[in-house]
Structure formats: C-alpha cells, structure tokens
Amino acid sequence: MFWHLYLPIAGSSINVLLIFSLGILVGLLSGIFGVGGGFLMTPLLIMIGVPPTVAAASDSNQIVGASTSGTLAHYRLGNVDFKMGILLLIGGVTGGTVGVQIIKILRAVGNADFLIQITYVLMLGFVGSYMFWESLQALRKKKAAPEPAVAKESRYARLLGKLPWQTNFETSGVRLSVLMPLGLGVFVGILAAIMGVGGGFIMVPVMVYLLRMPMHVVVGTSLFQILFTCIDVTIMQAYSNHTVDFVLALLLLLGSTLGAQFGAKISKKLGGDQLKILLASIVLLVMVKMLLSLLLTPDIMVAYKGGH
Amino acid sequence: MLKKIATFLVLSCCFFLGQPFSSATADIRAHLTPEAIDIGAFFNGTKVYVSGDVSRDAEVVVRLSGMVHDVALKKKGKVLGLLWMNLDSITIHRVPNLYLVSISKDLESTIRTEPSQWEELGFGFAALKKEVKVSPAEAGSETIFREFVELKKSEGLYAIETDKVTYGEAASGSKSFEAVLQIPPRLTPGKYLVETFAVKDGIVSAKTTAELQVEQVGFPALIFRLAFEHGALYGVLATIIAIAAGLLMGVIFKGEKGAH
Numbered sequence: 001m002f003w004h005l006y007l008p009i010a011g012s013s014i015n016v017l018l019i020f021s022l023g024i025l026v027g028l029l030s031g032i033f034g035v036g037g038g039f040l041m042t043p044l045l046i047m048i049g050v051p052p053t054v055a056a057a058s059d060s061n062q063i064v065g066a067s068t069s070g071t072l073a074h075y076r077l078g079n080v081d082f083k084m085g086i087l088l089l090i091g092g093v094t095g096g097t098v099g100v101q102i103i104k105i106l107r108a109v110g111n112a113d114f115l116i117q118i119t120y121v122l123m124l125g126f127v128g129s130y131m132f133w134e135s136l137q138a139l140r141k142k143k144a145a146p147e148p149a150v151a152k153e154s155r156y157a158r159l160l161g162k163l164p165w166q167t168n169f170e171t172s173g174v175r176l177s178v179l180m181p182l183g184l185g186v187f188v189g190i191l192a193a194i195m196g197v198g199g200g201f202i203m204v205p206v207m208v209y210l211l212r213m214p215m216h217v218v219v220g221t222s223l224f225q226i227l228f229t230c231i232d233v234t235i236m237q238a239y240s241n242h243t244v245d246f247v248l249a250l251l252l253l254l255g256s257t258l259g260a261q262f263g264a265k266i267s268k269k270l271g272g273d274q275l276k277i278l279l280a281s282i283v284l285l286v287m288v289k290m291l292l293s294l295l296l297t298p299d300i301m302v303a304y305k306g307g308h
Numbered sequence: 309m310l311k312k313i314a315t316f317l318v319l320s321c322c323f324f325l326g327q328p329f330s331s332a333t334a335d336i337r338a339h340l341t342p343e344a345i346d347i348g349a350f351f352n353g354t355k356v357y358v359s360g361d362v363s364r365d366a367e368v369v370v371r372l373s374g375m376v377h378d379v380a381l382k383k384k385g386k387v388l389g390l391l392w393m394n395l396d397s398i399t400i401h402r403v404p405n406l407y408l409v410s411i412s413k414d415l416e417s418t419i420r421t422e423p424s425q426w427e428e429l430g431f432g433f434a435a436l437k438k439e440v441k442v443s444p445a446e447a448g449s450e451t452i453f454r455e456f457v458e459l460k461k462s463e464g465l466y467a468i469e470t471d472k473v474t475y476g477e478a479a480s481g482s483k484s485f486e487a488v489l490q491i492p493p494r495l496t497p498g499k500y501l502v503e504t505f506a507v508k509d510g511i512v513s514a515k516t517t518a519e520l521q522v523e524q525v526g527f528p529a530l531i532f533r534l535a536f537e538h539g540a541l542y543g544v545l546a547t548i549i550a551i552a553a554g555l556l557m558g559v560i561f562k563g564e565k566g567a568h
Contacts, residue, residue, distance in 0.1 A: 299458075
C-alpha cells in the first residue's frame, strides 16, 4: 500500500513509507556515530521534491527528536560527558554567531559559495582519510600485538598541559584546560555556520583527536550537543523563515527516534576503532558524492535560488 | 469583401491571443469538473476534466495556467574549467507557477508537420517565452528560459500533454469533447485559469474561460496558518513535540529491555 500525505509548508505530497524508512536510516546513523545526518537527509529530501530551505529546516526539527532519543540511550550506557558537552556547546553557539557574520561578509565579497564548497570537500577528504588511516593502523596493531597505548608525550600533549584551568572530565577520563573545549567549540561553530551543516562531522573528529576522548563518549556527547544546536536552529527557522514543515518532520522523526535507539545498541557492540573506520568511510563517501556533483555536467543548467 | 474578411480575421486573432476573453462564444461550450480543488491531508495530485461541445470541424485545446510571479534562479557554470557550481543570479519575470496544456492526438500530428502554426496559436512554451522577461538581459535568455522550462517540467508543473482531449460522435454540426488535466501534487493554493480554445484552420475560433480555485483545508491549512501567523510558537511546539517523541521512544525501549 502506498499512501501519501500532503506537506503544507513544502507544498507537495510525499510517500509516507519512503519518509519513514529514510527516518530510520538516518536515526541509525545518528545513534551509531553521533552525527545529525543532515548531510544525508537534506539532499535526499531535495531529490524527492522538497524545496531546499524547507528540507534543511524540517530536518533540523527531526534531528531534535532523533538526538533526544539517542542522547537518552547513550546516557543510559554512561556515554554522555555533560561537562564537556556544555563547554563545547557554549563555544559552538558563540562560533555559530560569528560564523553567520563571516558568511555575510563572504557573500558580499562574492564567489563565497565556491570557496565554501571547495573547503567542505577538502575538509571532508582530509578528515575522512586521516580517520580511516589512523583507525586502520590501530586495528592492525591490535591484531598483531596487544601493546599498551604508548603515552608518547607529543608536542601537542605538552602544549595542552601548559594551558591554564586544567579540569578533570571524569566521564571522558581526560584532564584538559576548559579553554580547549570552549575554543574548539567556537572553531566548529564557525565552520558549521559557514558551511550550513550541523557540524557533527567536524565535531566528532575534533573530540576524538584534539580532545582525546574515547570514541563511545564522543558519540553520546556529540548527540547531546546536536540536540541543543538543532532546537535553536528549528525555532529560528520557524520564526524568521517559516520553513519548518512539521508534517514532514513528524514523519521523519517517527522513524529516526526508533533508528536512534537501535543505533545506540549497535554502537555499543562495535569497538571504537571499528566505529571510527565506518564513520571515516561514510565521510569519504559524502565527499566523493559532493565532488561528483561538482564534476558531472548537470542535467538542467539552472536551479532555484535558496538553500545551501 | 475579401479585405473585410481579412481584417476581421487579423483582428479576431489579436483579440483571442491578447486579452482574456471571459464570456463563452457560441462555437464552444465547456464545463469544468471540479470547479475547486481542496488540498487536504491526503492530497496527492488530482485530475481536472473539461467537457462540452465544439463545432465538428474544430480542435480543442485546454490550457491551465497559474499565478504569474518572478522566479529567482541560479545559473550553473564551470569554475576553473572543471567544477560545476551555481553562479550568476537570474530572475525570470512574469512566469506562471503552473502551465499545463492538453491537446488531442490529431492536433499533435498537425503540430509536428507544421510547427510554426502551433507557435502562432500561442499555446506552447515558445509562446510563453514571449510573455516573460529574463534579467539581467545579457544572460542568454533563450537558453535560460529553455532550461527553466526543463526544470519546471521535471517537477510536473509545466507540461504539454497529447492524447488528453477526446471527441464523441458528431451530431448536427457539433461534437462533444472531454479534456483531462493532470494536476501535480506540488500545487500552490490560489486562483488558476482554465481556458478552452476551439482551433479551426490554424486559428483560434472560439474560447471560454473558467476559474479554478485551489485552497488548503483541514490539517494542512491549520499547520500553514500556525507556521506563518505564529512562527515562534510553531517553532517551540515543533521542538517540544520532537523532544517528547524522542523521550517516549527512549521510555518504550527501556520498558522493553526491562521485560526481557
């Protein structure tokens, strides 16, 4: 049976089963990896005929539900570092505000979209490759000899140790200066605002490699932050642009809240390095997809203005 | 005499192609079913029928056009000779948001043999092109308009459909006809114009128009009003419901776990 529902804000009708399955898929991803899934959902929604601005806004509404479900599931598994999450969030909100201003300036200068897309592709490529290579090495080492993690005092670690306001983050099991999560939060916030993405993709590697948090805690903490970022985005979009389609979001979140619960369970079963290598593969796939869309001749040479 | 007829023909041509002509002429009678479309929660496109009588030697063309508005577009172009990007902003002025034309199979074959005749009648996209303006003007408006039509076609919003007009048995100088218009799911509320033309010897010999009112009703209408009239409240409600759904799912899953 194929039945359709009309989306009042998108101004089109949509197959309920298709949207529900899309929701489950994206919910799974967010539960497993701690990413919002906007990178996947928004283009798919556009493909089935939802206007770009409505797709992005309704997706953020949906992520609120999925990340609530995911955060709760990860919280029960002891995977949410609230202290770290709140510090990153404060930084992220500050960075987001700065980022919005930067993008205004870039747009005024012209050719901003080009710079943004190229930077995005390069960054996804770099982060994805590094993560893939690093976790592959780790997996190989583990197989060869279970040697203990060498506490090699790198220059980076020494630098971290010198920063003021060192604090213990018990859940993550790390000792860091509070300036680190704050500063990195600002950095990711700026990037996310400029690129028009939720930032999960950048935040997860930042937490793993720069804050040295264990992968499972990273997933839970990332979801906790995404929840608040998306609440903010949803209300702002609904208020100033009227682009949140609640019918669409509701259909999506029926699937994604379910998917997020299963995702959290799958995440628990996988090792940190396996998680990293899978996420790296997805990041690389997204990069290839973006690159292809830049390289292949489009079918139609014009597009509606708006969206990202 | 001949001159008079010629003048009359030219005048009537201008008349029919120019201003909308509201009253039905004797040569064609048409009835629209339904006369209004309600977009409810389960709306997924619909069909609109135009039926009536026309003189036996005429062809019927039905055209449905929507509100005229300006569309902002981005033109795709190559950067560094390699990468396709959305580049220049272009605006197409005074285009209808919906443009559907239904014709019969016979008329289609006539058009194929004499395309210029079709263009002169003013139903096709080429005729639409004359009505619109592309700015900035130097942007290669021919190509832009063609691509714009392709974009609209891909959404089902612009279409010229053949074999959508059928005729009944001819009796005493006139014949019955029925035309079908396939209305896409992507329908914006508003007023639409349905024009039914009788085409004889390559010119429009009669025309009748009707209005098609489209509005959202029920749940979609409620959501739409809430979103546009109480944006902040709508946003807050949307997030609260999303959080509630997430929490509910968490509770359900915990309960399930406890049971095992």
